[in-house]
Amino acid sequence: MLVVLSPAKKLDWSLRGAPRALTEPEFQQDAAYLAQEARKIGAGGLKKLMKISDKLATLNLERFMQFRPEPAPEQTRPPMHAFAGDTYTGLDATSLDVDALDWAEGHLRILSGLYGVLRPFDAMQPYRLEMGSRLATAQGKSLYDYWGTRLAEALDQAAGEVGAQVVVNCASQEYFGAVARDTLRTRVITPVFKEIRDGAEPKVISFFAKKARGAMARFILENRLTEPEALQAFDTGGYRYTPELSEPDTPVFLRES
Numbered sequence: 001m002l003v004v005l006s007p008a009k010k011l012d013w014s015l016r017g018a019p020r021a022l023t024e025p026e027f028q029q030d031a032a033y034l035a036q037e038a039r040k041i042g043a044g045g046l047k048k049l050m051k052i053s054d055k056l057a058t059l060n061l062e063r064f065m066q067f068r069p070e071p072a073p074e075q076t077r078p079p080m081h082a083f084a085g086d087t088y089t090g091l092d093a094t095s096l097d098v099d100a101l102d103w104a105e106g107h108l109r110i111l112s113g114l115y116g117v118l119r120p121f122d123a124m125q126p127y128r129l130e131m132g133s134r135l136a137t138a139q140g141k142s143l144y145d146y147w148g149t150r151l152a153e154a155l156d157q158a159a160g161e162v163g164a165q166v167v168v169n170c171a172s173q174e175y176f177g178a179v180a181r182d183t184l185r186t187r188v189i190t191p192v193f194k195e196i197r198d199g200a201e202p203k204v205i206s207f208f209a210k211k212a213r214g215a216m217a218r219f220i221l222e223n224r225l226t227e228p229e230a231l232q233a234f235d236t237g238g239y240r241y242t243p244e245l246s247e248p249d250t251p252v253f254l255r256e257s
Helices: 028-040 042-050 054-066 086-091 098-107 143-147 150-161 206-223 228-233
Strands: 002-005 108-112 116-118 166-170 187-189 192-196 252-256
Touching: 002 150, 002 206, 028 042, 028 054, 028 143, 042 054, 086 206, 098 108, 098 206, 108 150, 116 150, 150 166, 166 206, 192 206, 206 228
Parallel strands: 002 108, 002 166, 166 187, 192 252
Antiparallel strands: 108 116
16 A cells, blocks of 8 residues: 655754665656745745745745755755654654665655655755645646646556555645545545544544554554555554444544543
């Protein structure tokens, strides 16, 4: 199976020396074009576009100004290690063993507003550009318009290269919503993680769900899972598969919290 994650807004650029050689992102030239378009709107435009502070807008304008179509190695980091949000706390990539990292190269993809789709050891430059951003390009008024069907096609190709019959969607709706489902040929399974508190109805709590999605990705990579039914054994953090709330393509995991 192929597991798909969202990126994170927060970056950790402290890694020195990737655990393996980095690869060129599939959509590197698209990323360079989008960085150029983002530069044009300036710090004020970025602030409005992503609803961020003046400080963050200035930082990200500087990043786009420094973005290169062919970056030097010291300008890049592998996204599997550079993203630092809640999902990546759950993934905890730095503690994965060599076999899991090998599996990740073929079986993990990270969606990106700037890069489209990233492999775990692609050479990524620092950026922030959320998929939901309405950055106008020649293709339309948003990044959804820009990427069109290409993300679905890229995921189908990645799944086909490793013989994966299933895409496990551990990404957010903002990001997986950019994947054209009417184009995607591979079956999609979307795990749902809910909390039970004080006997109330189970509900999704964003912070916990993000971390659980990363932990599910780790579970898949560590165990090199290929069959959808194997997902039901996931129990990291106290979650348990709950068949009475689940559908074939939407397994639900509950936890008392």
